[in-house]
Amino acid sequence: MPELPSDPINSLIKExxxxxxxxxxxxQRITYYLLRTNETQVTALADALITLKKKTKLCRIxxxxxxxxxxxxxSNPNRNPTLVLIxxxxxDIVAIEHTGAYHGRxxxxxxxxxxxxxxxxxxxxxxxxxxxxxxxAVKEVVIGTNPTREGETTALYLKKLISPxxxxxxxxxxxxxxxxxxxxxxxxxxxxxxxxxQDF
Amino acid sequence: MAKERTYxxxxxxxxxxxxxxxxxxxxFFTPDYGKIQGFAKSVRKTNSKLSGHLELLxxxxxxxxxxxxIDTVIGSQNIxxxxxxxxxxxxxxxxxxxxxxxxxxxxDEEANPELFDLYLGCMKELGRTPYPLYLLRxxxxxxxxxxxxxxxxxxxVICQTEITRSNHGGFSPSAxxxxxxxxxxHSHYYGYPLSWRTCQLIKDLQKYSWEELENEPPDxxxxxxxxxxxxxxxxxxxxxxxxxxxxxxxxxxxxxxx
Numbered sequence: 001m002p003e004l005p006s007d008p009i010n011s012l013i014k015e016x017x018x019x020x021x022x023x024x025x026x027x028q029r030i031t032y033y034l035l036r037t038n039e040t041q042v043t044a045l046a047d048a049l050i051t052l053k054k055k056t057k058l059c060r061i062x063x064x065x066x067x068x069x070x071x072x073x074x075s076n077p078n079r080n081p082t083l084v085l086i087x088x089x090x091x092d093i094v095a096i097e098h099t100g101a102y103h104g105r106x107x108x109x110x111x112x113x114x115x116x117x118x119x120x121x122x123x124x125x126x127x128x129x130x131x132x133x134x135x136x137a138v139k140e141v142v143i144g145t146n147p148t149r150e151g152e153t154t155a156l157y158l159k160k161l162i163s164p165x166x167x168x169x170x171x172x173x174x175x176x177x178x179x180x181x182x183x184x185x186x187x188x189x190x191x192x193x194x195x196x197x198q199d200f
Numbered sequence: 201m202a203k204e205r206t207y208x209x210x211x212x213x214x215x216x217x218x219x220x221x222x223x224x225x226x227x228f229f230t231p232d233y234g235k236i237q238g239f240a241k242s243v244r245k246t247n248s249k250l251s252g253h254l255e256l257l258x259x260x261x262x263x264x265x266x267x268x269x270i271d272t273v274i275g276s277q278n279i280x281x282x283x284x285x286x287x288x289x290x291x292x293x294x295x296x297x298x299x300x301x302x303x304x305x306x307x308d309e310e311a312n313p314e315l316f317d318l319y320l321g322c323m324k325e326l327g328r329t330p331y332p333l334y335l336l337r338x339x340x341x342x343x344x345x346x347x348x349x350x351x352x353x354x355x356x357v358i359c360q361t362e363i364t365r366s367n368h369g370g371f372s373p374s375a376x377x378x379x380x381x382x383x384x385x386h387s388h389y390y391g392y393p394l395s396w397r398t399c400q401l402i403k404d405l406q407k408y409s410w411e412e413l414e415n416e417p418p419d420x421x422x423x424x425x426x427x428x429x430x431x432x433x434x435x436x437x438x439x440x441x442x443x444x445x446x447x448x449x450x451x452x453x454x455x456x457x458x
Contacts, residue, residue: 020218021219113447115293115297115300115444115447115448116215116296116297116303116443117443118443120446120447148256149257150256153289153292153293156287157289160289160454177246177247179247180247181249185252186251186253186281187252187278187281187283188252188278188281188283188286191281191283191286
């Protein structure tokens with residue numbers, strides 16, 4: 001029987017390898033790296049991890065990750081409350097905020113519908129969205145789910161649910177990405193680009 | 201077929217899983233190598249040249265290079281993106297269901313060109329036919345036949361008596377087909393009751409081509425009964441529930457409400 005590393009090491013390897021994108025070898029590498037670093041650095045990391053869990057919650061309105069009951073975007077009076085952009089992940093908000101091009105509010109679904117993975121409506125924040133749209137304050141909903149098969153399925157489903165409420169539903173344009181080459185574009189992208197072409 | 205170091209084939213993407221920062225592991229169903237997996241580097245980045253050609257439910261030509269564990273996709277060009285289903289929630293969901301069935305029933309690294317033709321044919325038809333639910337039943341029955349799970353509909357699975365309108369005794373998933381009324385009463389197999397017309401429909405689905413069948417769509421009650429029966433049989437055969445069933449049921453309820 002080969003001699004295995006002691007328990008504290010093993011248990012950290014086990015925890016780390018449960019993280020996305022980290023396999024047992026990477027987990028082992030990180031563990032031994034942490035073992036060599038000084039205690040202050042490790043404590044700072046541990047504190048950051050605990051604070052992340054203890055001090056964050058989901059915004060009561062948009063389900064984005066926030067330190068307060070209502071996030072900084074929903075509580076900002078300068079953001080247009082009649083316009084809501086639906087995104088799959090909180091990270092999508094970071095990308096959109098970086099552009100400075102959007103001044104409305106958000107709604108985070110925390111995933112997309114994926115029937116073959118068993119992810120349906122109840123696994124996403126769709127009920128929260130519908131509840132939010134009931135009072136008539138929102139005039140336009142922009143669907144910003146990813147242009148993937150799951151994102152499209154989610155978009156079509158949301159359209160079906162929201163349209164009967166009499167709210168305008170739009171979809172972020174899908175077409176040729178900046179910096180790409182037409183030559184390499186696929187049929188769906190080109191077809192979407194044609195459908196979404198605009199006066200110029 | 202033995203693979204070269206770098207090899208070409210065509211295939212439909214039936215599953216994708218995220219990996220690392222921007223990569224994916226894809227499962228393809230191909231006519232030459234059956235079900236294979238491929239590592240696709242950086243396809244989740246917006247400027248990836250391959251991403252649109254490797255999206256779920258896309259039929260593409262593929263170039264792969266053999267790796268130590270998993271092969272890597274180095275080239276891809278789409279052949280058919282099934283554009284006619286892309287704006288239809290129901291048809292996309294049906295296509296995802298077919299992909300899930302293929303993933304469960306197709307064999308890894310074993311060519312099955314007949315099954316590929318069935319799948320590709322049904323994907324193309326799905327965008328066109330006015331009877332998508334009927335097409336799904338055709339797909340299920342022929343998938344079962346192709347992969348060796350064809351339910352016996354013509355004679356009793358126990359006593360081999362021919363099944364007729366007067367003696368049919370129900371369908372037993374565990375026995376693999378129809379029971380006559382006598383065997384149903386005297387064996388330990390449970391026969392789920394089904395109408396004679398449903399029994400006939402499954403026989404027709406086993407026997408005729410889609411072109412012949414499409415001209416005479418059955419009424420919805422027969423189609424619903426067929427769906428329930430095949431669902432039971434597929435669940436029994438796979439020993440697990442197909443995940444898409446929950447979503448398809450949800451969509452059905454949504455349609456009923458409207």
